[in-house]
Amino acid sequence: MLNSLVDLARESSSEKRRELLGQVSALFIADANRYSDEETALFSGVLGRLVEDADRQEKAKLSARLAHIDETPHDLALQLANDEADVAKFMLQYSNALTRDDLIQLARAKSQDHLLAISKREHLESRLTDILLERGEQPVRRSVAANPGAELSDWGMRLLLKLAGQDAPLRDNMVDRVDLLPEHYTRLIEMLPDDQRQVVRQMHGKNTALVESLLREAGEAVAGNALERRRSRIDAKVALKEIKNGQTTLDEVFLTLALARNLFDLSFILSKLSGIEQKYVTNVMVRYDIDGIAILCRALGVGTSEFNMFCKARGAHLKLSKAAMDNWMQDYKNLATEEAQRVLRFIKVRLTTMAQSTP
Structure with missing residues (x-):
C-alpha cells in the first residue's frame, strides 16, 4: 500500500x-x-x-x-x-x-x-x-x-x-x-418587553426543575422497577452505528425497540444520540411525568406515531391507564421541535455544570 x-x-x-x-x-x-x-x-x-x-x-x-x-x-x-x-x-x-x-x-x-x-x-x-x-x-x-x-x-x-x-x-x-x-x-430579564418577562421566568424555572429532577437518587425519583433488556431483532450498538452512518433511521430503530418493549436498549440509543448519560435517560424513561422523555425524543426528531408506540410500552411498564397515555401523546403533539432542542441544550450544559460542582 x-x-x-x-x-x-x-x-x-x-x-x-x-x-x-x-x-x-x-x-x-x-x-x-x-x-x-x-x-x-x-x-x-x-x-x-x-x-x-x-x-x-x-x-x-x-x-x-x-x-x-x-x-x-x-x-x-x-x-x-x-x-x-x-x-x-x-x-x-x-x-x-x-x-x-x-x-x-x-x-x-x-x-x-x-x-x-x-x-x-x-x-x-x-x-x-x-x-x-x-x-x-x-x-x-x-x-x-x-x-x-x-x-x-x-x-x-x-x-x-x-x-x-x-x-x-x-x-x-x-x-x-x-x-x-x-x-x-x-x-x-429587565431588558425584555413586559409581556415576555413572565414567560421567560416560568420557562427558566421549569427547565431548572427538570434538570434537578434528573439528578435525584433513583429511589426518590424513579417510578416502577428498573428497566430490563428484552429480546428484540436488532442489536442496539449495531443499530446506533447504522443510524449515524445513515443506513437506517432513528424512527425505525425506535419503533422496533418500542414494539419489543425493550426500554433498556431504547434508553441506550437515546443516551448516545443526545449526549446525556444513560442513567439520566433511564431516570426520565420510567418516571410518571412525560416532560423529560418527550423533550428528548422531540429534540432528536422521533415521529409522533413512533412515540405513540413508545407510550404504550412505557404505560405497560408503569401499569398506567389508556387515558394517561393519551395525555402523554397530546403533550408530545403540542411540543415544538425547536423548543425541545433549546431545552435539551439547557439540560446538557446544566447537567455538566452540576456534575462538576458535585464533590
Whole structure:
C-alpha cells in the first residue's frame, strides 16, 4: 500500500490527481483508526499534494468528511482550515485534529466566516471566545452567545450583556445560557418587553426543575422497577452505528425497540444520540411525568406515531391507564421541535455544570 500511495502522489496530470483525491481519502477514512503513524503521515503527504490541485468543491467535500475523523493528520487539517471559508468551515467547527493554539491563531487572522464556524464548536475556552468577541461582528457574537459550550470570561460576559441591550436576538440567546449569575439573569430579564418577562421566568424555572429532577437518587425519583433488556431483532450498538452512518433511521430503530418493549436498549440509543448519560435517560424513561422523555425524543426528531408506540410500552411498564397515555401523546403533539432542542441544550450544559460542582 505504501508504494502505491507514493506512485499516486507522483502523478503529473492535474485532472488525474483530482480524481485520485476521492479514492485516496476514501481509503484513509475506511481504516483511519488502524493505520500506523508512518502510514498516516504518508496519507497526509499524499492528500496534501492532491488537495493543492483540487477545486473548491472537491476540497469542501474532503473537509466535510475528514472533519469528523479524529485520526485526520494535523497538517492536513490545518491546511484545510486555512483555506477559503466554504472549505475551512467544516474543520473549524468539528475537527478534533486542530489544537487550541491552532484555533487561536486562526481566530486572530481569518475572516468573519471563519470566525463564525469556530464559534459553533462544541466547546470553546474563554481565551478563544474573547478573541471571537473582540474580532467578530454581530453574527459571530450572536453565535457565541447561543453556544452553551462557549466559556465566557468576565470581560466576555460583560460585553455580551452590554450588547444585549441593543440586540434582541443576542439577548434571547443570552437568556438561555446556564452560566449566568443571578445578577446577570436579572439584568437580562429587565431588558425584555413586559409581556415576555413572565414567560421567560416560568420557562427558566421549569427547565431548572427538570434538570434537578434528573439528578435525584433513583429511589426518590424513579417510578416502577428498573428497566430490563428484552429480546428484540436488532442489536442496539449495531443499530446506533447504522443510524449515524445513515443506513437506517432513528424512527425505525425506535419503533422496533418500542414494539419489543425493550426500554433498556431504547434508553441506550437515546443516551448516545443526545449526549446525556444513560442513567439520566433511564431516570426520565420510567418516571410518571412525560416532560423529560418527550423533550428528548422531540429534540432528536422521533415521529409522533413512533412515540405513540413508545407510550404504550412505557404505560405497560408503569401499569398506567389508556387515558394517561393519551395525555402523554397530546403533550408530545403540542411540543415544538425547536423548543425541545433549546431545552435539551439547557439540560446538557446544566447537567455538566452540576456534575462538576458535585464533590
